Amino acid sequence: MLDAYEDSRLSFLALRCVAALVLAFLILPTLVVVPISFSASNLMEFPPRAFSLRWYENFFGSATWMEALRTSLLLGGLTAVLAVPVSFSACIGMDRLGRRFTGPMFAFVLMPSFVPGILLAIGIYFVLARLGLIGTLFGVLLGHVALAIPVAAIVLMPAVRRFDWNQVQAARSLGAGWMRSIKDVVLPQMGFTLVAAALLAFLTSLDEAVISIFVSGGANSTLTKVMFLSLRDQIDPTIAAISVLWSALVVIVVLAIGLRRPV
Numbered sequence: 541m542l543d544a545y546e547d548s549r550l551s552f553l554a555l556r557c558v559a560a561l562v563l564a565f566l567i568l569p570t571l572v573v574v575p576i577s578f579s580a581s582n583l584m585e586f587p588p589r590a591f592s593l594r595w596y597e598n599f600f601g602s603a604t605w606m607e608a609l610r611t612s613l614l615l616g617g618l619t620a621v622l623a624v625p626v627s628f629s630a631c632i633g634m635d636r637l638g639r640r641f642t643g644p645m646f647a648f649v650l651m652p653s654f655v656p657g658i659l660l661a662i663g664i665y666f667v668l669a670r671l672g673l674i675g676t677l678f679g680v681l682l683g684h685v686a687l688a689i690p691v692a693a694i695v696l697m698p699a700v701r702r703f704d705w706n707q708v709q710a711a712r713s714l715g716a717g718w719m720r721s722i723k724d725v726v727l728p729q730m731g732f733t734l735v736a737a738a739l740l741a742f743l744t745s746l747d748e749a750v751i752s753i754f755v756s757g758g759a760n761s762t763l764t765k766v767m768f769l770s771l772r773d774q775i776d777p778t779i780a781a782i783s784v785l786w787s788a789l790v791v792i793v794v795l796a797i798g799l800r801r802p803v
Contacts, residue, residue, distance in 0.1 A: 577780035619745035627692035675757040683751040688741035699733040
């Protein structure tokens with residue numbers, strides 16, 4: 541018994557060491573960007589020989605960067621507003637149809653997540669080109685919503701399956717309509733899950749680059765596209781400063797989801 545306990549303890553320690561190494565591999569590149577963003581040099585260098593806030597000032601003082609930031613934030617908000625109701629309705633419909641149909645339909649909803657980003661972007665580009673929506677805010681929004689719907693569905697589907705739909709039947713038996721039953725019975729109990737799905741859809745839109753590169757343009761260019769063009773034309777620590785701000789936003793959103801999680 542003692543030998544089995546020692547083996548179990550060693551296995552647990554080995555697992556923790558592997559997890560720590562993987563975590564370090566994922567986080568260290570992001571941490572390296574932080575000092576680079578405060579570099580006083582005109583080029584990216586690590587470690588910096590001098591420190592300055594000039595690249596943050598360059599970002600916030602640039603009309604091009606600020607316009608791209610506003611576009612990305614607007615798209616992120618609209619994506620969350622559109623993707624969550626669509627995903628929520630789809631999850632409810634799949635759950636009510638029964639397990640026989642849920643698997644194939646859920647796989648269909650998740651399909652944009654399985655398709656390589658470049659192939660999805662090419663497909664969306666040709667569809668939007670035929671509709672005359674290339675370079676428009678609405679066209680970019682459609683592409684972002686297509687990517688955010690699977691993300692929201694992954695979060696919402698387990699909550700929908702756990703929900704006791706007898707409560708809705710009870711509300712309807714008392715005279716409440718379907719929509720009022722959803723509003724007064726379902727939404728109050730699934731509020732946290734809906735908020736989490738909305739935040740993840742928002743982050744999906746903010747982080748999306750491939751579709752934005754294909755279909756956005758002009759005044760509707762997203763921050764990720766402007767970053768890509770900046771890296772192509774010139775490389776300076778402004779990109780590092782934006783990356784730090786973007787990473788900080790992601791951390792804040794993730795912490796907000798974690799802290800609001802009901803016990």
